[in-house]
Structure formats: C-alpha cells, structure tokens
Amino acid sequence: MNVVVLVKYVPDPQGTPELDDAFLVVREGTEGALDPGDEYAVEAGLRLVETHGGEVTLLTMGPETASAALRKGLSMGAHAGVHVVDPALRGSDALATARVLAAAVRRRPFDLVLAGVESTDGSTGTVPMTVAQLLELPSATFARALSVEDGVLRIERPTDLGFDVVEAPLPALATVTGSAPEPRYPTLKGIMQAKQKPVERLALADLGLSAEALAPTQRVVGLTRAQERAAGEVIQAGEDTAKRIVDLLAEAKVL
Amino acid sequence: MDFELTEEQEEFRQAVREFARDEIAPRAKELDEQERFPLEIVRRMGELGLFGLPFPERYGGQGGDFVTFCLCLEEIASVDSSVAITLEAAVGLGANPIFRFGTEEQKRRWLEPMARGEILGAFALTEAGGGSDVRSMRTTARLEGGKWVVDGSKAFITNSGTPITAVCAVAAITGEGEISAILVPTDTPGFAVGPPYRKIGWRASDTREVTFSGCRVPEANLLGERGRGYAQFLETLDDGRIAIAALATGLARGCLEESVRYAREREAFGRPIGAYQALQFKMADIRVGVENARLAYLRAAWLKDRGRRYKTEAAIAKLYASEVAVAAARDAVQIHGGSGYIEESSVARFYRDAKVLEIGEGTSEIQRILIARDLGLPGTEL
Numbered sequence: 173m174n175v176v177v178l179v180k181y182v183p184d185p186q187g188t189p190e191l192d193d194a195f196l197v198v199r200e201g202t203e204g205a206l207d208p209g210d211e212y213a214v215e216a217g218l219r220l221v222e223t224h225g226g227e228v229t230l231l232t233m234g235p236e237t238a239s240a241a242l243r244k245g246l247s248m249g250a251h252a253g254v255h256v257v258d259p260a261l262r263g264s265d266a267l268a269t270a271r272v273l274a275a276a277v278r279r280r281p282f283d284l285v286l287a288g289v290e291s292t293d294g295s296t297g298t299v300p301m302t303v304a305q306l307l308e309l310p311s312a313t314f315a316r317a318l319s320v321e322d323g324v325l326r327i328e329r330p331t332d333l334g335f336d337v338v339e340a341p342l343p344a345l346a347t348v349t350g351s352a353p354e355p356r357y358p359t360l361k362g363i364m365q366a367k368q369k370p371v372e373r374l375a376l377a378d379l380g381l382s383a384e385a386l387a388p389t390q391r392v393v394g395l396t397r398a399q400e401r402a403a404g405e406v407i408q409a410g411e412d413t414a415k416r417i418v419d420l421l422a423e424a425k426v427l
Numbered sequence: 428m429d430f431e432l433t434e435e436q437e438e439f440r441q442a443v444r445e446f447a448r449d450e451i452a453p454r455a456k457e458l459d460e461q462e463r464f465p466l467e468i469v470r471r472m473g474e475l476g477l478f479g480l481p482f483p484e485r486y487g488g489q490g491g492d493f494v495t496f497c498l499c500l501e502e503i504a505s506v507d508s509s510v511a512i513t514l515e516a517a518v519g520l521g522a523n524p525i526f527r528f529g530t531e532e533q534k535r536r537w538l539e540p541m542a543r544g545e546i547l548g549a550f551a552l553t554e555a556g557g558g559s560d561v562r563s564m565r566t567t568a569r570l571e572g573g574k575w576v577v578d579g580s581k582a583f584i585t586n587s588g589t590p591i592t593a594v595c596a597v598a599a600i601t602g603e604g605e606i607s608a609i610l611v612p613t614d615t616p617g618f619a620v621g622p623p624y625r626k627i628g629w630r631a632s633d634t635r636e637v638t639f640s641g642c643r644v645p646e647a648n649l650l651g652e653r654g655r656g657y658a659q660f661l662e663t664l665d666d667g668r669i670a671i672a673a674l675a676t677g678l679a680r681g682c683l684e685e686s687v688r689y690a691r692e693r694e695a696f697g698r699p700i701g702a703y704q705a706l707q708f709k710m711a712d713i714r715v716g717v718e719n720a721r722l723a724y725l726r727a728a729w730l731k732d733r734g735r736r737y738k739t740e741a742a743i744a745k746l747y748a749s750e751v752a753v754a755a756a757r758d759a760v761q762i763h764g765g766s767g768y769i770e771e772s773s774v775a776r777f778y779r780d781a782k783v784l785e786i787g788e789g790t791s792e793i794q795r796i797l798i799a800r801d802l803g804l805p806g807t808e809l
C-alpha cells in the first residue's frame with residue numbers, strides 16, 4: 173500500500189508568524205518546523221503501512237528550508253520524500269498549491285493521500301479537498317481513526333453527538349485531525365537513517381506546469397488584529413454566587 | 428575549531444526537548460510530590476531509545492555518541508531532575524560498566540535489555556561507612572565452589588529497587604587490598620533493598636540501601652578483571668561526571684527560563700520586576716553559568732568521544748556545572764520571591780533538586796582534589 177502524506181513546513185508553530193507588505197507569511201530566515209497538525213497524518217500513514225506493508229512518501233511544496241519538514245517525517249519513519257521547490261512558487265495561493273501537489277502525486281501509483289486538516293499558518297483548510305478534486309478522488313475528512321480493508325478506506329469522523337463512520341474505495345484522500353493517535357517522536361536511529369533516505373527534488377517544469385497557470389486567484393487585501401480577550405469575571409463567594417453562575421451559564425447557552 | 432553540533436545532534440536535541448516539554452514536564456510536580464518512580468515515563472523513554480543512546484546497535488543501542496547522550500540529559504533536566512538522574516544512572520552507572528568491562532555473554536544478557544530500557548541496572552559502590560573514601564569498604568566477595576559469595580551492604584544506591592531493576596554491580600573486597608566488581612541479579616537469594624530514602628530532592632528517583640546476605644552468583648559474574656574493581660569504578664565515574672554536568676546545566680537552564688518568564692510578568696512598584704537591574708544581573712549571571720557549564724560538559728564529552736584523555740575535564744565540568752546549578756536555583760527562588768518557596772513553583776523543586784549535584788558521583792571536594800592532583804600538587808592521593 174502506497175501512502176502519500178502532504179506535509180507543510182511552517183514558521184515557528186508555537187509563535188506568531190510574521191507577514192510581509194503583501195500579507196504573505198515570511199518564510200525565509202525564520203525558524204520553522206513540520207506543521208504539528210501534519211504529524212498526525214504522518215503517524216496515521218506509518219500505522220497503515222505497518223499493518224499492510226508498503227511505503228509512506230512525504231510530499232511538500234516550499235522553499236529550501238522546507239526540507240526540514242521532510243527530514244522530520246523521514247526521521248519518524250517515512251520512507252521517501254518529494255520536495256517541489258521553485259522560485260516561481262513564492263506567494264502561491266491555496267488553489268495553485270493544490271494544483272502543484274496534485275501534479276506531483278499523480279506521477280506515481282498510490283493508494284491513499286493523507287493530509288492534516290489545515291495548516292497552522294495559512295489555515296485555509298481547502299488544499300486537501302482541492303487536491304482530491306483535481307485527482308478525482310473521494311475524500312474523507314476529519315478522521316480521528318483510519319483503517320483499510322479489502323481496498324476500502326474507513327474513517328471515524330467525530331461529530332457533536334458521537335462520530336460518523338465514512339467509507340471510500342481506494343484510491344482516496346483523507347484528512348487527519350489532532351484527535352487521531354499521537355505522533356511518535358523520532359529516535360536517534362531514525363534521525364540518522366533519515367539522512368540516507370531518497371528525497372526527490374522537482375521544479376515546476378518537471379511537473380509540466382507553468383508559472384502563468386499558477387498565478388494566484390486570491391489575494392489577502394487587509395489584516396485586522398483579533399480582539400484581545402477581555403479579562404474574565406471573578407465571582408466572589410456570597411449570597412448570590414449560585415444565581416450569578418446560573419445566569420452566566422444561561423447567557424452562554426449551556427443551560 | 429568548530430562549535431557546531433551535527434545536524435543529527437541538533438534534530439535529536441529538538442525531539443527530546445519536545446518529549447520533555449510534552450510528556451515529562453506536565454507530570455514532574457505530581458511525581459515529586461508523591462515521591463513516585465516514573466515507570467510510565469521510563470517505558471516511553473525506552474521506546475525512544477534513550478537508554479541505549481551511547482551504545483552500538485549490535486547491543487540494542489542507538490549508536491550515538493556521548494555528546495548526544497549529554498544533550499539529551501540537559502533537555503530532560505531542564506524540566507525534571509528526577510527523571511534525568513534515573514536515565515543518567517541507568518545508562519552511566521548501570522549499563523556503561525557492562526559495556527566497558529563486560530564479557531560478550533554479559534553484554535547479551537544485561538546490556539541489550541538495558542539499552543532498550545526494559546531493565547535497569549544499579550551500581551553499588553558507596554557504603555554507610557564511606558563514599559568518598561572508597562577503599563574503606565567492608566562488603567566482601569569470596570569464591571566458594573565456583574560461586575562468588577557476597578556479603579555486606581551499600582548505601583544510597585540509585586535505581587536499586589524499581590519494579591524493573593534486574594541486576595546490581597557491587598564493589599567488594601575479594602582479597603588482601605583487592606577490590607573487584609560482581610554482578611548480582613536482584614532475584615538472587617540474600618539480595619534485599621530497604622525502603623526508599625526520604626530525600627530533599629530527586630524525590631521521584633529511586634534510592635535505597637542494598638544488602639547482600641550470602642548472595643551466591645556464578646564465578647562468571649565477575650565484571651571486568653579481578654582486582655581492577657577500584658580502577659573500573661573510577662573510570663565509570665569519569666563518564667558519569669560528564670553526564671552529571673549535563674544534568675546540572677539543564678537544571679540551571681530550567682531555573683533561568685522560569686526566572687525570565689516570571690520576571691517579565693510579575694510587577695512591583697509599577698514595573699515588571701525584570702526591569703530592575705538587581706534581578707537582571709542575577710539572570711545575566713545564571714546565563715553565563717549555563718553557557719559555560721554547557722561548554723565544559725561538551726568539551727569533556729567530545730574528548731571522550733574521540734578517545735582522548737578527559738579525566739580532569741570531566742572533574743572540571745562536574746564541579747563547575749553543579750555549583751552553577753546550586754547558585755542558579757538559589758537565585759531563581761529569590762527572583763520568584765515568596766512564590767518561589769511554595770511547592771507549586773518549579774523553582775522550589777529545582778532548589779531542592781540542585782544540592783545533591785555537589786555530592787553524588789564524587790563531591791565537589793573530591794573534584795577539587797582530582798583537579799589539584801592534575802596540577803601535580805602533593806597530598807592529593809585518595
């Protein structure tokens with residue numbers, strides 16, 4: 173079973189990313205990492221090939237520094253990496269990114285494409301489904317558990333009341349949430365082995381794509397700071413404590 | 428000259444940092460309070476290969492170097508010294524002597540499962556009657572019908588009574604002026620451990636008294652050469668001292684991180700307390716100590732990895748880093764004011780954990796004697 177996991181290198185996931193004048197995330201010269209959300213997808217892929225055999229290939233599009241995201245995933249145990257890197261890709265929007273990823277996925281036979289739900293920097297949450305659309309694959313979103321049997325993918329998707337079970341024939345695409353099994357930490361041996369694993373570098377020309385065809389169709393036009401969270405209310409113990417708490421719960425529509 | 432870590436070392440340090448932050452830090456306070464051995468965390472560290480870091484793959488290890496092992500200890504100690512010393516003692520004192528001096532058979536039997544973190548080994552040198560003065564020991568081992576018979580007792584032995592402790596290397600008198608090391612499996616009749624000591628720090632680490640009452644083990648359980656036990660233990664401690672220096676550096680760094688965070692938030696007289704130079708200077712000094720302690724342990728570990736002499740460098744690193752850690756913990760509590768004296772704060776735990784760094788694996792006085800001896804001064808025999 174061949175699993176392709178879409179992974180993204182994001183600037184310091186613990187911090188707040190910097191934006192340039194065109195409201196694009198500054199990626200050069202910043203410390204970054206494999207998007208923590210994508211680690212769940214890598215873990216899910218590794219578990220599937222541990223059960224069914226096969227290989228996990230990581231696919232990323234991004235600047236030179238993005239190779240660190242591949243290395244992290246390879247240290248966790250993924251088998252190979254593909255890095256699409258091309259100066260013309262700077263400033264790509266979600267649609268262009270999906271086109272590039274779909275073109276790169278299509279180059280080899282695969283059974284399953286996995287991705288995180290959304291990136292921690294751009295957070296459009298649209299790339300995986302667009303890739304599925306472009307590849308004409310069924311997509312199963314928000315998986316907290318995945319299994320494959322007789323050529324059918326089955327996922328559990330949490331809902332407000334419980335969870336849905338969704339099935340799709342392979343090949344398919346699934347997005348994996350943070351409630352899926354925790355990603356493993358790389359071992360030193362894994363880190364050392366990652367250095368020997370194949371990483372293919374592709375430019376746009378290798379994918380038969382032109383920069384014009386990938387011109388952004390979306391642009392961020394403005395930016396407003398989120399409102400600072402107001403200070404909470406401290407309820408002093410006293411006669412109407414209970415009443416005040418009930419009122420608050422009612423206001424929050426919990427009651 | 429090159430101060431750069433390799434990419435592998437850097438990536439591994441990052442992985443351990445995340446593991447320490449996500450898996451150890453949230454449990455540190457509770458384990459300390461309950462004085463509970465961190466078995467679950469030990470299992471996770473075993474899966475991660477931390478117990479086999481500096482050992483070759485053919486013995487179940489990760490094939491890393493000592494520098495990498497020390498980086499790992501610094502990361503863990505920056506959040507929890509009890510977990511860090513559990514790992515340090517297991518690798519540095521439990522597994523390392525078997526790796527250095529053991530037979531192929533002993534390595535297969537003990538080192539392999541130790542490297543995977545499945546079992547722990549203890550290292551029993553100190554006796555109630557003398558720790559620094561190793562030669563005053565009373566524990567004996569005599570050969571009787573192809574078996575060693577061990578009698579005596581040892582004090583302050585780390586990892587001796589955990590649920591997964593499987594073997595204890597004991598230093599014993601095996602003849603006139605002759606000290607040897609014998610491996611005693613913990614299921615040997617006559618092997619017994621006392622209750623855990625109630626310590627002021629390292630509370631989640633397992634430390635006990637160990638007694639040997641007519642323990643009979645095969646002659647083949649001699650570790651290394653007969654009569655070289657003293658030298659072997661000293662060589663093991665040279666490695667252990669580098670590791671303790673890394674642990675001390677981690678503790679000092681933890682103190683610094685907590686202090687800087689607190690000093691930026693806490694206000695007094697209308698300003699963050701970090702705006703007062705009196706506290707800035709304390710933090711600047713801790714920073715200097717952390718950086719220099721790290722350089723000292725890395726240099727000693729680097730020498731060791733290259734097969735060069737490192738005895739004095741190990742003593743220098745251990746002495747310096749442990750004193751930096753004690754000073755850093757004292758200042759960190761001061762910076763935290765009253766809240767630093769309350770068990771809720773990490774720095775209170777760091778304060779209690781720091782002191783033993785100046786005692787275990789050779790006191791500060793013993794390190795100074797070793798350094799003075801290297802200067803060629805008289806009266807430095809031990």
Ligand SMILES: Cc1cc2nc3c(=O)[nH]c(=O)nc-3n(C[C@H](O)[C@H](O)[C@H](O)COP(=O)(O)OP(=O)(O)OC[C@H]3O[C@@H](n4cnc5c(N)ncnc54)[C@H](O)[C@@H]3O)c2cc1C
Pocket residue numbers: 516520550551552553554555556557558559560582583584585586626629634783786787788789790791792793
């Ligand atoms: C938590 C903990 C864990 C430990 N784990 C282990 C373990 O796993 N295995 C093990 O074998 N031991 C272990 N020890 C023991 C430790 O190594 C000894 O406590 C240490 O070596 C000091 O020995 P001592 O306690 O007998 O002190 P002493 O040797 O009695 O020293 C008392 C004081 O006298 C000073 N002193 C002694 N001789 C001289 C001298 N010649 N010149 C100047 N000053 C001197 C010392 O520096 C110290 O200040 C552990 C101890 C602790 C507290």
